[in-house]
Amino acid sequence: MKVALFGTKPYDEQFFTEANENYNHELLFLEPHLSEKTAILAQDATAVCVFVNDEVSGDTLKILAEQGVKLIALRCAGYNNVDLETAKELGIKIVRVPAYSPHAVAEHAIALILTLNRKIHRAFYRVREGNFALNGLLGFDLYGRTVGIIGTGNIGYITGQILSGFGCKVLAYDPYPNESFSNFGEYVSLDELYARSDIISLHCPLTEENRHLINETSITKMKPGVMLINTSRGGLIDTKAVITGLKSKTIGYLALDVYEKESDLFFEDLSNEVIEDDVFQRLLTFPNVIITGHQAFFTEEALTNIANTTLSNITEIETTNTCKNLVQ
Incomplete structure (x- = not known):
């Protein structure tokens, strides 16, 4: 199957090319993100592969369908x-990668907690400048603190498990x-x-029901001085x-690894541009x-799993017209 991969970087090309040795699809790597304006670049591809910030809107899908695209393969979970x-109306199937490396994202969330705390x-920049003063660097013991995990799928589960190992009291909502x-x-x-939470970490998918889950009202219910971590989706937070x-x-x-308007950033x-997003x-x-x-997902293991699962999904659709990772 000819597959047009949008929004690709050199590491995408590396890992997908290596994985494709076992699948033999025809891969077309495209640097631009998918949108209504760039959909024409899919040319005669049967499948289109997209990532988190590609725009797979109704108008974009119509252009893809006119070119013969029958499958959208997401190389991500959301x-x-x-x-x-x-x-669905156009008869385009959607497949995804439900779990590529939950440990990668969970470990990044822990890294953010430790770094912030x-x-x-x-401290890194102080020492490089010869400043060894400790004023302003005071932290707290994670041991005995209460952590709230919102969303207990694979990533949230592993995050909670790691924090329990630190001796934290772990609460959850799902x-x-x-x-x-x-x-x-x-x-x-x-x-x-x-x-009750001293630290709150978000690990849930973004839906219309939970968009801006963290908002003015929810913040007023939190403990003063709470630590808030988001490695899930930017739209969960009203910035x-x-x-x-x-x-x-x-x-x-x-600590944020995602941002609700990140697609432009x-x-x-x-580094040589003026960032116009004032918020x-x-x-x-x-x-x-x-x-x-x-970058929470960005490990060798995750990229290997993403490439293999995505190409396996495409092969399943091509050979059986269904897939265990079918969204619809």
Whole structure:
């Protein structure tokens, strides 16, 4: 099958080319993100492969369908950027990678917690400048602290498991509880999680129901000085409300690997550009904020699994017209 991969970087080409030795698809690597304007680049491809910030809108899907595209293969777990209703009307199948390396994302969330708490990012630059003063670098013991995990799928489960190893009290909220989570954690209501947690980490998919889950109202229910971590989807957080929370010190620490308007920023080198997103720029002014550019998934194991699962999904659709990772 001819597959047009949009929004690709050199590492995508490397891992997909290596994995394709076992599948023999015809791969076309395209640097631009998929959108209504770039959909024409799919040419005569039967399948299109997209990532988190590609725009798979109804209009984009119609252009792809006119070119003969029958399959959208997501090389990620989430599919909030896909117009599923239009895809169904056009007869375009959607497949995804439900789990590529939950350990990669969970470990990145832990890294953000430790870095924020012990001010590793600030200490690094101080020492390089010959400043060995400890003022302003005070942290706290994770042992005995209460952590709230929102979303207990594979990533949330592993994050909670790791934090329990630190000696944390682990709380969780998920409308679909995982029975195994009770081995080290406790399910509570969302309001109770907000009220009791010293650290809150988000690990849920983005839906219309939970968009801006963290908003002005939910922030007022949190403990003063709470640490907020998001390695899931940017749209879960109302960024302006979080900025207000940082200014009032209700939020004492913030780490983001995702941002609700990241599609114009992340995965690109903008070091020589003026970033015009004033909300994002405001976040960067806080000393208690860390932002990474959607890199939580970025490990060798994850990229290998993403490439293999994506190509396996395409092969399953090609040979059987169905797939275990079919969205619809």
